[in-house]
Structures are given as structure tokens and as C-alpha cells.
Amino acid sequence: MTDFLQLIASPEFSDLDRHFAGFIEAQAGGNRPLLALATALVSRARGEGNICLDLTALAGTMFPEKPADDAKPVKLPTLSAWLKELKAAPAVGSPGEFCPLVLDAGNRLYLHRYWEYEQSLADEILRRAKAAPENFNGPSLAEKINSLFPAKADLQSAAALVAARKKFCVISGGPGTGKTHTLVLILALLLELDATRKLRIAVAAPTGKAAARIQESIRKIKAALNCGEDIKARLPENATTIHRLLGYFPDSVSFRHNAENPLPFDVVAVDEASMVDLALMAKLFQAVPPGAKIILLGDKDQLASVEAGAVLGDICAAAGDAKNSPLAQCVMPLRKNYRFGADSAIFHLSNAINDGDAENVFHLLRDAEGKTQSDLAVAALPERAKLKDALREKITAGFGEFLRATDPQLALTALGRFRVLCALREGSFGVTGLNRAIEEILDEAGLIQRAEIFYSHRPVMITSNDYHLKLFNGDIGVILPDGRGELRAFFAGVDNQLRTFLPVRLPPHETAFAMTVHKSQGSEFDRVLLLLPDKASPILTRELLYTGITRARKNVELWFDEKVFRAALAARVRRNSGLHAALAG
Numbered sequence: 001m002t003d004f005l006q007l008i009a010s011p012e013f014s015d016l017d018r019h020f021a022g023f024i025e026a027q028a029g030g031n032r033p034l035l036a037l038a039t040a041l042v043s044r045a046r047g048e049g050n051i052c053l054d055l056t057a058l059a060g061t062m063f064p065e066k067p068a069d070d071a072k073p074v075k076l077p078t079l080s081a082w083l084k085e086l087k088a089a090p091a092v093g094s095p096g097e098f099c100p101l102v103l104d105a106g107n108r109l110y111l112h113r114y115w116e117y118e119q120s121l122a123d124e125i126l127r128r129a130k131a132a133p134e135n136f137n138g139p140s141l142a143e144k145i146n147s148l149f150p151a152k153a154d155l156q157s158a159a160a161l162v163a164a165r166k167k168f169c170v171i172s173g174g175p176g177t178g179k180t181h182t183l184v185l186i187l188a189l190l191l192e193l194d195a196t197r198k199l200r201i202a203v204a205a206p207t208g209k210a211a212a213r214i215q216e217s218i219r220k221i222k223a224a225l226n227c228g229e230d231i232k233a234r235l236p237e238n239a240t241t242i243h244r245l246l247g248y249f250p251d252s253v254s255f256r257h258n259a260e261n262p263l264p265f266d267v268v269a270v271d272e273a274s275m276v277d278l279a280l281m282a283k284l285f286q287a288v289p290p291g292a293k294i295i296l297l298g299d300k301d302q303l304a305s306v307e308a309g310a311v312l313g314d315i316c317a318a319a320g321d322a323k324n325s326p327l328a329q330c331v332m333p334l335r336k337n338y339r340f341g342a343d344s345a346i347f348h349l350s351n352a353i354n355d356g357d358a359e360n361v362f363h364l365l366r367d368a369e370g371k372t373q374s375d376l377a378v379a380a381l382p383e384r385a386k387l388k389d390a391l392r393e394k395i396t397a398g399f400g401e402f403l404r405a406t407d408p409q410l411a412l413t414a415l416g417r418f419r420v421l422c423a424l425r426e427g428s429f430g431v432t433g434l435n436r437a438i439e440e441i442l443d444e445a446g447l448i449q450r451a452e453i454f455y456s457h458r459p460v461m462i463t464s465n466d467y468h469l470k471l472f473n474g475d476i477g478v479i480l481p482d483g484r485g486e487l488r489a490f491f492a493g494v495d496n497q498l499r500t501f502l503p504v505r506l507p508p509h510e511t512a513f514a515m516t517v518h519k520s521q522g523s524e525f526d527r528v529l530l531l532l533p534d535k536a537s538p539i540l541t542r543e544l545l546y547t548g549i550t551r552a553r554k555n556v557e558l559w560f561d562e563k564v565f566r567a568a569l570a571a572r573v574r575r576n577s578g579l580h581a582a583l584a585g
Contacts, residue, residue: 007063049306128294141164141165159182163186202263205240267293277311317584409492424533477501
């Protein structure tokens with residue numbers, strides 16, 4: 001037992017984990033080290049993105065698996081000993097009981113709030129999936145689908161049929177598979193089927209930049225639709241963030257819209273759904289009226305949400321495991337790629353990474369060496385001391401158009417064409433080190449003058465939501481002089497209208513020549529330079545490789561150490577939750 005107390009006191013746990021464990025142990029009468037250990041572990045697991053603690057998998061193992069420094073791992077309790085202690089503790093209840101911790105029949109231990117989120121979301125998804133399909137009068141649904149959808153778009157047409165008839169639909173596919181195009185056609189179809197002409201549609205995304213991107217895509221796509229001008233006019237012009245859709249309260253976990261005050265929409269479509277965490281998804285489903293449709297779009301193979309959960313992945317996995325269930329009929333995968341040609345190295349590499357096919361991955365990487373016509377270029381990662389010299393030509397060429405632009409709108413557009421991506425935040429190969437090196441390169445070349453914190457052509461990314469300024473985590477802007485020569489921060493707004501701010505008024509932000517792959521989700525660039533670090537890290541996973549490579553629309557250059565790449569390819573994001581089991585029955 002002493003070992004467990006020493007383990008809780010170790011750096012493996014945060015102060016929050018320790019204080020919470022002590023509080024729960026005290027609430028249960030004290031002197032319950034197995035309860036304290038389980039509580040610290042479930043708190044730690046939640047901080048790592050897990051919904052719950054899988055006691056069956058963890059019991060009897062050595063923890064931590066990879067101890068830091070000279071720390072010694074400790075053997076965790078057996079499952080029977082742990083369950084006996086937890087079931088006897090008044091702070092632990094069964095599902096449905098109001099206790100701080102919930103232990104379910106699958107030996108999963110939850111913080112009560114996260115058990116509620118998971119159960120609420122599973123109930124809502126299954127209720128909508130099981131709802132009776134809608135029938136339509138007048139011309140057949142198939143005729144309308146055939147008139148809207150191009151020939152040979154079989155999977156897209158099938159997705160439209162599901163979205164039209166069901167209350168819940170998931171459209172999953174990689175970049176270039178036409179998810180957004182399919183959504184716009186579905187919305188046009190729903191408007192054509194709406195005899196009342198009162199259908200209310202909302203389109204949302206997890207971040208401001210993702211909302212701006214789908215908004216721009218909708219406007220481009222609808223101009224070429226094979227439908228009447230009245231339908232085009234009724235298609236939604238604007239997209240918003242989920243937080244703004246629900247009606248955020250600053251410094252609160254609650255929203256204006258909920259089950260008692262539902263959203264005033266008949267259709268709610270959410271893009272980049274892989275980025276939405278469990279808590280936010282549960283609150284969204286609670287706020288959508290029972291009779292309304294929910295359509296989720298996303299790439300199940302991308303990185304999961306920053307916060308706890310892997311909701312889209314769990315939904316798609318559950319649908320695949322329960323092939324005859326109502327849920328399986330709601331999940332529509334898009335496989336045909338319209339962006340990358342049959343000879344695209346990006347396309348083949350991303351598929352090989354998803355499959356974990358190391359032999360094919362390294363065949364493709366070696367085949368790309370020295371090629372100039374391919375959309376994939378590779379290079380060995382330079383030594384830290386030589387990194388700046390290796391970057392110099394790539395940086396001055398990649399950001400050249402952006403640095404020459406004097407008009408803010410043109411500068412923002414040019415900035416979106418090239419980006420340096422990396423896995424980590426700290427270190428020479430992380431965001432901080434790379435942005436510092438890039439600034440030095442550009443300063444030495446006379447392309448920027450960074451004598452002050454704010455300088456002309458400094459790209460900035462917001463890192464904390466500011467609801468008063470309506471600037472949100474992930475929003476990208478640029479510092480440029482205005483017409484009077486004063487430096488301002490310019491951000492893209494609705495209808496391509498620029499929003500300007502005094503730089504000193506900006507919420508927390510950072511330079512954005514380089515950004516992490518996590519932060520790049522919801523964005524795409526014509527060209528990407530992706531650098532992996534020189535040492536393995538738990539952050540490096542197959543999903544990170546896939547997400548980073550597929551941020552490129554036209555070309556990606558990958559700098560890596562083969563040993564580090566192989567370790568990343570073998571590592572998967574594993575997040576414990578009971579959502580998959582609840583949905584699969």
C-alpha cells in the first residue's frame with residue numbers, strides 16, 4: 001500500500017490528480033489507498049483524453065509502463081481486489097446512481113460527469129438512428145437525387161438518400177473524397193423536398209477557421225449546382241462555430257441552448273466532426289430538437305479531439321461492428337478521391353499509413369527520393385545545428401508570396417498556401433524552435449524586421465477564446481500596416497470582410513509560420529513542409545502522420561529520421577471510452 005501512496009505522490013500525477021484523489025478518499029472515510037489510486041488514475045486518464053479508466057486492461061500491470069528518470073514502476077492491484085474496494089466505497093456508484101465516480105458492468109471507471117455525457121450522447125444517437133425513416137410525396141426521391149448528383153457518384157447519392165430519410169447521418173472520408181460537396185447537394189435536396197419552404201438549416205464546425213473554410217466551400221459549390229435559383233438562394237450562406245451556435249456563456253461549461261431551450265433549426269450539419277470532444281458533442285445533441293436532423297462530416301482516421309473522447313471514431317467503429325443495426329445504416333463512408341490522381345504519392349502514402357503497412361510506406365518514401373514531378377518529396381532530418389541552414393531556401397521561397405503582399409486580404413490568402421508543420425511544441429523541431437529559426441532566416445534575408453514583438457508580416461494564431469472580440473482558438477491573422485502606416489492585426493471575417501484590431505488588444509496568441517499538426521486540423525494548404533522530431537515521443541502516432549500529410553492539397557515535403565518515423569507508424573491513438581460498446585449494443 002505504501003508503494004501506491006508513493007506512486008500517487010510521484011510526477012506521474014498532477015497536483016489536480018492528487019488533490020482529487022485525496023478528496024474522494026476523505027469523502028469515503030479515509031484510509032482507502034486502492035480507491036485513492038483509482039481516483040488519481042481516472043483523473044490522469046481524463047487529462048490524457050480518455051473518457052474512462054479501463055480497470056480490466058490496467059489491473060495487475062506495471063505502472064508507469066515507461067517510468068521517467070530513475071523512478072521504479074509499481075504493480076497495480078488485481079482486478080478482484082480493486083473491484084472489491086471500489087464497490088464498497090460510498091463515493092463509487094453504479095450507472096444511474098449519483099456518486100462522484102461511476103463503475104459500470106464492463107469494469108470501466110468514470111468521473112460521473114463524463115459517464116453522463118457518454119450515456120446522454122449514446123441515447124440520443126441511437127434514438128435518432130432508430131427513428132422511422134421519412135417518406136416523401138410527389139416525384140420520387142430517387143429522381144431528385146439523380147438530377148442533383150453527377151453520374152458515378154454512387155456513394156454520395158447513397159449518403160444523400162440516408163440523410164434525406166434518417167434523423168442522423170455520418171459522412172466519413174479522407175481529404176478530397178467530396179464530403180463538403182456531398183453536404184451541399186444534400187442540403188439542396190432537403191430544400192427541394194421541403195414543401196413548406198420553411199426548412200431551417202445550420203452549418204457549424206469546431207473552430208473558427210474550419211467554419212470559415214466550409215463557408216467558403218459552400219459558396220463556391222452552390223454556384224454550379226444543377227437546381228433552381230430559388231434553392232440556391234435558400235442554401236445557408238454562413239457557417240459558425242459550435243460554441244457560437246449553442247450560445248456560449250463566458251467562463252461557463254453551460255450553453256444558452258440545451259434540451260429545455262433547443263436550437264431553432266430543422267437540420268444541423270457539423271463539419272470536421274473528428275475534432276469535437278465528447279462533452280461538446282453531447283451538449284450539441286441535447287440542444288438539437290428531437291425531430292431535427294443531425295449530419296456529421298469528418299475523417300475518422302484523423303487525430304481525435306484535443307479534449308476527452310474520440311467520438312467520430314467510436315461512432316464509425318460501432319457502426320462497422322454492428323452491421324445489421326440501425327446505426328450501421330446511418331454511417332456512409334466516401335472512398336473515391338476527387339483531389340488526388342491515381343498516381344498521387346500523397347494519396348497512396350496516406351492510405352498506407354492508415355493501414356499501418358510499413359513495407360509499402362517506406363517503399364513510397366524511398367521512391368519519392370530525388371523526384372521532382374511527384375507531389376511528395378522526402379529528406380533526411382538535418383542535425384539541430386544545421387537546421388536553420390537547411391530551412392533557409394525552403395522558407396524564403398515558401399513564404400515569398402505572403403511576404404511580398406501589402407494588401408491584407410491578399411496576404412491572408414497567400415499565407416494559406418504554405419505552412420511548416422511539426423509534431424511538438426517545444427524544442428528545435430517544435431513550434432517554438434521552428435518559429436524562432438524562421439524569423440531569424442527572414443530577418444537575415446531582409447524580408448521582415450522583427451525589432452519589436454509586432455512587426456509587419458508577422459502571422460499570428462489565437463490560442464485562447466475571446467468572446468468579446470469574437471476571436472477564437474485557432475484563428476489565423478497577420479500583422480500589417482494600415483492605410484495610415486499603423487500596424488494592425490487583420491483577420492478574415494464573414495463575407496470576406498476583414499476584421500482589424502490593435503495588436504495589443506489581441507487575446508493570447510503565437511507566431512504561426514510553423515504550427516503543430518494538431519492545430520492544423522480544419523485547415524489545408526497548397527504546400528506543406530512537415531518536420532518530425534529527432535527523437536520518439538508519445539505524441540508521434542500513425543494518426544498524426546496521416547493528418548499532417550493530408551493537410552497538403554498539392555505538395556508535401558517530409559523531413560524525418562527513419563527510426564522515429566517507424567516508431568510513430570507503429571503507435572496508435574488509443575482512447576478509453578464506453579461509447580463504442582454502448583452504440584454497438
